[in-house]
Amino acid sequence: MPTWLTPILLLAASNVFMTFAWYGHLKHKEVALPLVILVSWGIAFAEYCLAVPANRIGHAVYSAAQLKTIQEVLTLVVFAAFSVLWLKEPLGWNHAVGFGFIALGAFFVFHRF
Numbered sequence: 075m076p077t078w079l080t081p082i083l084l085l086a087a088s089n090v091f092m093t094f095a096w097y098g099h100l101k102h103k104e105v106a107l108p109l110v111i112l113v114s115w116g117i118a119f120a121e122y123c124l125a126v127p128a129n130r131i132g133h134a135v136y137s138a139a140q141l142k143t144i145q146e147v148l149t150l151v152v153f154a155a156f157s158v159l160w161l162k163e164p165l166g167w168n169h170a171v172g173f174g175f176i177a178l179g180a181f182f183v184f185h186r187f
Contacts, residue, residue, distance in 0.1 A: 077131070077134060077135050078135045078136075080128070080131050080132070081128040081129065081131050081132025081135070081136065081141065081144070082128075082132075082144060082148070084124045084125070084127060084128030084131070084132075085124070085125060085128045085132075085141075085144055085145050085148050086148050086152065087124050088121045088122075088124035088125040088128060089121075089145070089148045089149050089151075089152040089153075090152055090156075091117050091118070091120045091121035091124065092117075092118060092121040092125075092149075093149075093152050093153055093156045094117055094156075095114040095115075095117035095118040095121060096114070097153075097156065097160075097161070098114075098117070098160065099113070099114065100161060101160065101161065125145075128141075129141055132144075139183055140183060140184060143179075143180045143183040143184070144180075146176065146180070147176065147177065147180050150173050150176060154169070154173065
C-alpha cells in the first residue's frame, strides 16, 4: 500500500470508531450513563490503536498540520454519513456550506502560495 494512503485509511477507520464512541449511544438513551462511558472508552481504545500508528506512519509523508487537517475532514465525512445512516438525522444545505468552508480551509493547508 502506498505510504501516502496508509495514514488516510487508518484515520478513516479510527474516525468510525470515535464517532461511535462519542455519538453511538444517542440511539440508546435508556442505557445507564456509567455503562455508556465504559463502553465508549473501550471503543475509543480501538480508535487510538488506529490513530496513533496513522499519525506515526503519516508523519513520514505529511506535516503534523496536514495530518490534523486530513483527520478533521475525515471526521466530517464520517460524521455526516453516521448522522444520516445511524441517527437518522438529515443534513441540510447549511451543513453542506459549513463543510464546504472547512474543505476550503483544507485546500489552503495543503497548498503553498
